[in-house]
Amino acid sequence: MSNTISPFGACSLPETVSTPVSAQSGADPAKQAAPEAAPTESVTLSAAALASTQVLASARSASGVDAASVAAIKAQIASGSYNVAPEDLAQAIATVLKETN
Numbered sequence: 001m002s003n004t005i006s007p008f009g010a011c012s013l014p015e016t017v018s019t020p021v022s023a024q025s026g027a028d029p030a031k032q033a034a035p036e037a038a039p040t041e042s043v044t045l046s047a048a049a050l051a052s053t054q055v056l057a058s059a060r061s062a063s064g065v066d067a068a069s070v071a072a073i074k075a076q077i078a079s080g081s082y083n084v085a086p087e088d089l090a091q092a093i094a095t096v097l098k099e100t101n
Helices: 047-061 067-079 086-100
Strands: 016-020 040-044
Touching: none
Parallel strands: none
Antiparallel strands: 016 040
């Protein structure tokens, strides 16, 4: 039995995976009185693992840009009505500097 593991972002993870183990090859089907249930291997992910997988998938699919806000700011700049208070600009710069240091 061989397994192939895809990169984490390339696949979605199911909650439970079951793989039947096949019967030995070469066995005579006539000698088997009753078919036995094939043993399975399974993996169960915790609720936290499932939630983190969903959050990661959402983050990867998000563009990170609020298109509506960008369009509103562009329209204000085009009309000449876009204003930024100096205090707000100073606060934004201070926040960015704190986060990068």
